[in-house]
Amino acid sequence: MRDMKRFCLFFLLIPALLKAQTGATLQEFPLQDVKLLPGIFKEQELTDLNYVLKLNPDKLVAPFRREAGLPKKSESYGNWESSGLDGHIAGHYLSALAMLYANTNDKRVLERLNYTIAQLKLCQDKNGDGYLGGVPGSRQIWDEVRKGNFDTFNKRWVPFYNIHKTFAGLRDAYLYNGNQTAKAMLIKFADWFTGISSVLTPEQMQRLLQNEHGGVNEVLADVYSITGDKKYLDAAYAFSQQAMLQPLENGQDKLDNLHANTQIPKIIGFKRIADLGKDTSYNNAAKFFWQTVVNHRSVATGGNSVREHFNPSADFSTMISSVEGPETCNTYNMLKLTEQLYLADPKGLYMDYYERALYNHILTTQRPGQGGFVYFTPMRPGHYRVYSQPETSMWCCVGSGMENHAKYEKMIYSHSANALFVNLFIPSQLKWKEKGLALTQVTAFPESNTTRLTINNVVKSDFTLNIRYPAWVKQGSLSITVNGVKQLVKPTASSYVALNRKWRKGDVVAVTMPMQTTTERLPDGSNYEAVLRGPIVLAAVVDTANEQGLNADDSRMGHSARGELYKITDMPAFVSDTNNDALLIKSDNSAPLTFTAHDLIYPARYKNLKLVPFYKIHNARYVLYWRKESANGFAALQQKMADEDTKIANLAAKTIDLVNPGEQQPESDHFMESERSFSGVNFNRHWRAAGGWFSYLLTDKNHEAKKLSITYYGKEWNHKFSIMINDREVAKVDLKNAKPDEFFTEEYALPADIKYTDNQSLRVKIVAENGAVAGPVYEVRLLKE
Template sequence: MRLSLIAGYLFLSVSLCAQSPAQLKTFRLQEVKLLPGIFNDAENADLKYMMQLSPDKLLAPYLREAGLKPKAESYTNWENSGLDGHIGGHYLSALAMMYASTGDKQALDRLNYMIAELKICQDKNGNGYVGGVPGSKELWAAVMQGDVGAINKKWVPFYNIHKTFAGLRDAYTYAGNETAKVMLIKFADWFVMIATSITPQKMQEMLKTEHGGVNEVLADVYALTGDKKYLTAAYSFSHQAILEPLEQGQDKLNNLHANTQIPKVIGFKRISDVTADSNYNKAAQFFWQTVVQHRTVAIGGNSVREHFNPSNDFSSMITTEQGPETCNTYNMLKLTEDLYLSDPRVSYIDYYERALYNHILSTERPGGGFVYFTPMRPGHYRVYSQPQTSMWCCVGSGMENHAKYGEMIYAHDQNNVFVNLFIPSTLNWKQKGLVLTQHTNFPEEEKTSITINAVRPGAFAINIRYPSWVHTGALKVTVNGTPIKVSAKSSAYVSINRVWKKGDVIGVTLPMQTTTEQLPDGLNYEAVLHGPIVLAAVLDTTNMRGLLADDSRMGHAAQGKLYPLQNMPMFVNASLHDAELIDPVAGEPLTYRAQKLIYPARYSSLKLIPFYKIHDARYVIYWQRETPESLAGIQKKMAEEDAAAQRLAAITIDMVNAGEQQPESDHFIESEKSGTGVNRDRHWRDARGWFSYQLKDKNKETGSLRVTYFGRDIDRHFSILVNNQQVAQVTADGSKGNGFYTEDYPIPADVLKSSNGVLQVKFQAADGSMTAGVYEVRLIKK
């Protein structure tokens, strides 16, 4: 529609962008500054955390591998147990983003120092390589000679060095460090050398292990240089076993390690962007669609114990303490941004917003510290990193997450601005002479306003996102206080085209509704949302062992007491309209009660507040939903299942889920002629050679080793050794039926006595045979 303007300007055109606009670009972080608010607070806490880290400690693995003397000892935890150097790579990216976002000089000085020291390492290596992988020279020499199995003897080395590769790119693209650009291209040459040294078949075999987004950065280097050798290498580093089903629209993701796959797909998308490869683009689009629609919980995260749970069974999401991993959502947001910019659908921003507020924002403790797993299990809690002890992947991605909040608030095409997120901020589009400020207390207030602070003459459009959570026709827009009639619907943009002047103000009202949302498989658990904001309840603040992580290998997981699920508060209602029974608390923004819903009565006074506000506490996000009739039966069943799980947990000293990447890494997997797979949604490992784990028993109280097998394995002959002493000879003859079963093997006292608190459990195939598939290994108390 068109309306005349009293103020002497030509016209105001308000329309609905029902179709996606053409390709967009984000603004540089330097052009968007956060104003006071929850995101600015998170940015400041992140900067403080980053400045507590020692650059020389982070640089130590790089210097060591270059044959130079480190200036300080390396950090412990993941930084000295096989993934040495990965945090240093993330640190480059985070420093560059933080400097771009804030202009903080200390961040820039740190970045420049890191780059200068890494250049010394790269120059010393002499071949473009720069990394902290233990035994780098021997490893990469073996790989280039065709021994791609050498990769499996290290802790995901390509994943590790991808962080440095990406960090060099970010140091140049975000912070303009020219030395980093030169180093990036030299490192890309090294990756090209890897790709051209081995056959395509061996490359695909090697890509079965986690390797980050090497293909993405190689595509970026191609875009930077125009040299097609980098594009060829990007294609070489693209895992066809993942790509091909996605191109065909096939979801083959069940039980795969989630964060191994997401960076690969980011690479597919980046390749498609620089080449217009429609198949790679189709693969990325389908992956996003199936993960977001079928594998994502209310907070925007995904995965159980780092793996994609079956899309039709989210029961493990409720029972485990290892819920959605922060790194997964970090990477899903990167993929979402890339997809949005080439095809600017509001649905991408709807997901981005959901994940940003409810997962990413929630994973930083206000005083500093990052979260690895966010349990969906009712009544559990999260663990927070500490700067000197915690060197997990989610610390690295966490430092990046809170340094780039300005990236997707706004976007633009050649002339027009798109307002995507309702975050207090200032945009300075120097190229167009436009300065605007967004003032908002969203989500605690259902409105935002945009003030034009400076503008050059000429008409252009400011496009306001119409979120999916605002009902059709409910979004209200004013310009300088005058209401604008907009025929619009959600999941589109409202486009306001006019000749803008300094002082113009756009007002936007964003009515939010309280809703409930089930798990994607329809399991009778539901979350409560107000608009896009997930609401949760604080249960208590007790029994949170390891709340602040030490430097132990599994310090990132909340290993405190699991509260019985049947004792957790739930929703009980005879009707299907739970949201109608959730009431706002007067005088407390975004605070609700559900006294008419919550059972048992002792929990009825619980308050529901934004999950991003809950820290240092046990909480409930997902509420079991029952009717009065179903309550008694389901509680009895849950009590029986939970009691069995509690009994097993009480007698377990240490355990490993065989075939799952991170649990195996945490237990120092070693193997020869070994493979993994999935049966009935459970992972297994077997071998024609051997495999081993290191399990801990610091109090020397183990009585036996409990191993889980599948009954149909046949003609498998193998031995089990503990600290190199045979404790059992096993024959699997297929006689145990079509299901899983366990066997207990006593551990001799002399083995335990001489163990130093660590038991190496080894499965060794007999000559000409192989081990059974091993699903789980536990140390059981006497």
């Protein structure tokens, strides 16, 4: 009992200790002090708990044992965990377990957490220098890095990103659960990181940071907050990429075509450094990045990116055409950044975004009850999502997915010394120990537009209760009563309503937030619009057919929905001459938050589709963004798009495998190898070229491949190279006579007797002639007849 009291006291002290060094305006409540009540969020938390408990910690720790030279205790998981990113899931697992135990007090979770930490400690102790990771060939890589040689490092799959997850997991095990072993391991690991930043020059560090490195700077800053030792803050600065920081701090948006989730964790680190170091430039960079991504680069769900990259802010066409829409990891990290910005500057606009992304992206990325996490959420009309499986899927979005549904309690409430903030309308219970306050929030939101807050107990009664006035409530429409007495509410949306009084046990605060139906176009203003009811994005089920790979297998690309592409011109659209389509969307009284649009949807066979919250749609093809046309222009445009649609559909039907050169994840997924290779962007399309060579491993399990298709750009010339397949030359290319000012594609026949690697793989290698350049190459496809 004495230990438990000490444990509880520890958790009371953590927010105060962090507050003392951050100077934040508001603080989070410890997760232990907020409990979810029955509802959609509680269901998703329990679904997540069941998924996490299905994972085998010995398999997750196996890569760490291998790299530490310890005897094998178990085989590691497959998929990404055994193809280069070995060990990254274990860090997320620690974070998820730490939060789940804080939320649920489930002893099984605590046992898993303590066991995993103990096993990882064996690995760290064996390494002897504080290092802890499963990166293949760890010892060689880091020895070379400390000498300023980054060749091997750059050939591995994002090593710093990988070990950042373990670094963050140890921090979370300490902060959320007070695990002293994790704290000691965290500090040893931080010393290992500082050992790198202290021996490399600033120029070498910036070269090193060109490779994706997660949020190493954030965790180093957190270690400074925990220990008070400034060497960790200095290291956090050293691990901050200036090429990203400098444009942002000067208000310059240079994000087009950058790999999105490479950048967001860096910015979280910038904000953490800004708060701890009182650094205005880092703070300005973080705020500008958030404003740019939220206001100009995010879709209605709060997500961002196409094929993991920031698409051009002035062109969202690929957002509609691609099946690899917003990535879950991106929104996971955008919410982390939003939390920090809000706590330092509690503006309603931060929580408006947080709520939007929470309900319409994060909540939708796990199947309720059944489980399974989503990587890409396509905005393409008529497509679907793929769900992970515990034994086969080890993607980055599985790791962040475990955490997403373990921390819904995190931002429902926040507080200052003498004020409570109600940020989200989620059924929950709160204990504010300093005030002796016990509060219950009962609501069916968003299916109801009301919430009810009851003071169950209070000791120090003189504090301000702040209720969020959401941006989606019209000015002057929100109403609040306290014990049945109407309160004065200033008509200002996207802010907070302050209620000042001496609170008593039994006080009831009732809030009514009228919702309205609105439509919202893509950020570039193009003719696709989403429908929202209040903050909730509505979508419609098209059908449940042809959902290839709905439950992911263990293939490298198992996270992407590779089933049949429905023609966009065959999908339902909005056809009207009104400027406000919301007027034609009517409530359907058959169920809450259900709507119809008979007078708006075309063609006729789709007129009876029902629009429901997107978070309710699973295992189905859906329409979230609707193409909007006027009645007069619809027919002509339909024919034009139909012709293009047919070309796209025919090409997709023939494609066996596809690589987008120059894009980080597609190249990783196809096991790129290279020598003297480089990449860039031209007319918003990524490319790769080489003075030596580069290659990709394409998969053709059924041996159907007949041709190789490669896309070039016409302005390139005097670029001479060979195309090899499994070391056999199939073509020589000279781009000197290429077509001017346009992209073009060439097809190369495969030899009939081509031999496969592992009976299913073909390595396509682009090799420069002496003194010439191979490429640039913009797309590589393996085609069947």
